[in-house]
Amino acid sequence: MTKPAPTRLTIRRPDDWHLHLRDGAMLQGVLPHSAAHFGRAIIMPNLVPPVVTGAQAAAYRDRIMAALPEGSTFTPLMTLYLTEDTDPEDVARAHADGLVTAVKLYPAGATTNSASGVRDFDKVRPVLEKMAEIGCPLCVHGEVTDPEVDIFDREAVFIDKVLKPIRKKTPDLRVIMEHVTTQDAVDYVRDTHKNLAATITTHHLIINRNDILVGGIKPHFYCLPVAKRERHRIALVQAATSGDKRFFLGTDSAPHTDANKLQPCGCAGCFTAPNTMSCLAEVFDAAKKLGQLEAFTSLNGPRFYGLPVNEETITLTKGEPVAYPAQVDTGDGPVTVFDPGFPLHWRIEA
Numbered sequence: 001m002t003k004p005a006p007t008r009l010t011i012r013r014p015d016d017w018h019l020h021l022r023d024g025a026m027l028q029g030v031l032p033h034s035a036a037h038f039g040r041a042i043i044m045p046n047l048v049p050p051v052v053t054g055a056q057a058a059a060y061r062d063r064i065m066a067a068l069p070e071g072s073t074f075t076p077l078m079t080l081y082l083t084e085d086t087d088p089e090d091v092a093r094a095h096a097d098g099l100v101t102a103v104k105l106y107p108a109g110a111t112t113n114s115a116s117g118v119r120d121f122d123k124v125r126p127v128l129e130k131m132a133e134i135g136c137p138l139c140v141h142g143e144v145t146d147p148e149v150d151i152f153d154r155e156a157v158f159i160d161k162v163l164k165p166i167r168k169k170t171p172d173l174r175v176i177m178e179h180v181t182t183q184d185a186v187d188y189v190r191d192t193h194k195n196l197a198a199t200i201t202t203h204h205l206i207i208n209r210n211d212i213l214v215g216g217i218k219p220h221f222y223c224l225p226v227a228k229r230e231r232h233r234i235a236l237v238q239a240a241t242s243g244d245k246r247f248f249l250g251t252d253s254a255p256h257t258d259a260n261k262l263q264p265c266g267c268a269g270c271f272t273a274p275n276t277m278s279c280l281a282e283v284f285d286a287a288k289k290l291g292q293l294e295a296f297t298s299l300n301g302p303r304f305y306g307l308p309v310n311e312e313t314i315t316l317t318k319g320e321p322v323a324y325p326a327q328v329d330t331g332d333g334p335v336t337v338f339d340p341g342f343p344l345h346w347r348i349e350a
C-alpha cells in the first residue's frame with residue numbers, strides 16, 4: 001500500500017541566500033513579501049551607486065530595518081559589492097563587526113548594475129586573500145562578459161576561465177556560485193569537496209528557455225543568467241531536491257517595474273518574493289521530494305555560512321489553488337509577480 005501524499009508540512013523558517021531589495025519606494029513595496037516568510041536574507045549590493053564600503057552597508061541596513069513591517073523579525077545579512085578599489089581592511093573590519101556576511105563579485109557588465117564590477121580579477125587578489133584568511137565568503141555572479149561568448153555558454157565558460165583559477169589560487173576562500181543555471185555548474189559543485197556551494201533560484205527550477213521565447217517573448221521570464229535548455233532545468237531540480245548540503249535556496253527575487261521590464265531593452269530579473277515558497281513546495285511535491293524542502297530552504301544555507309538554523313517554523317498546507325497578486329504596487333510603479341504557469345496548491349499558514 002502506498003502512503004497517502006502529505007498535505008501538511010512544518011519546516012524551520014526558510015532563509016533566502018540571494019535577494020534584491022533595492023531602495024526607497026521599491027524597498028518599501030517589496031520587503032514585506034520576503035519578510036512574511038523568510039527569517040534572513042543575503043541582501044545583494046547592486047544599488048546605484050553600489051554598496052561598496054562598510055559604512056554604505058551600515059546605512060543600507062538601517063534603511064532596510066526602517067522599512068520592515070511592525071513586529072517583523074526578518075534579519076538582512078549585508079554584502080559588499082567588490083570593486084577593483086575595495087580596501088581589504090575595510091572588508092575585514094565590516095566582517096569582524098558582524099555588519100557584513102559576505103562579499104559579492106560581479107564581473108563588470110555581467111548583469112543589472114554591474115558596471116562597477118571587476119574587469120581584472122588579479123586586481124582583487126589581495127581582498128580575496130584577506131577574505132580567505134578571515135573566513136568571509138565570496139558570492140559570485142558566474143558569467144563571463146566576453147562578447148565572443150554566447151550568452152547560453154557564459155556560465156560554463158566562467159567556471160573554467162575564472163572560477164577554477166580563483167579557487168586554485170585561493171583554496172581557503174569559501175565561494176557560493178549564485179543562481180546556477182546549468183548541469184555544468186551542478187557537476188562542478190558536486191565534484192568539489194570543500195569551500196564551494198551554489199544557490200538555485202525558484203524560477204530556474206520552473207522555466208527553461210522555451211518558456212521565454214516560444215509563442216512570443218515573455219519579458220517577465222527574462223533574467224540573468226538566462227534560463228537554459230530543459231536538461232539543465234532538470235539537473236537543477238535534481239540538485240535542489242537531492243538533499244546535497246552544497247545546494248540551497250537563493251531566490252534572486254529581482255524586482256523591476258513593469259515600465260522597465262516591458263520595453264525594447266527590458267531589464268533582467270524575476271520577482272518571486274510573494275509566491276516563492278508556494279512555487280518551491282509545488283516543485284518538490286511534483287518531484288516527490290517534499291521531505292527535502294527543509295534542507296534546501298532552511299538547513300543547507302546556514303550550514304555553509306556557519307550560522308545557526310532558524311528556531312521558528314512555518315507550516316505549509318495543500319489545498320485549493322492559492323491566490324497571489326499578479327502585481328505588487330510600489331511607489332515606483334507596479335512590479336509583476338512571477339507566474340509559474342501552473343496553479344499553486346501549497347499555502348503558508350499565517
Ligand SMILES: NC(=O)N[C@@H](CC(=O)O)C(=O)O
Pocket residue numbers: 020046111112141222223224225252254255268269270
Ligand atoms: N538576476 C537578474 O536577472 N537580475 C538581478 C541581478 C543579478 O542577480 O544578476 C537584478 O539586480 O536585477
Ligand SMILES: [Zn+2]
Pocket residue numbers: 111141178179224225
Ligand atoms: Zn547575478
Ligand SMILES: [Zn+2]
Pocket residue numbers: 018019020044252254
Ligand atoms: Zn541577483
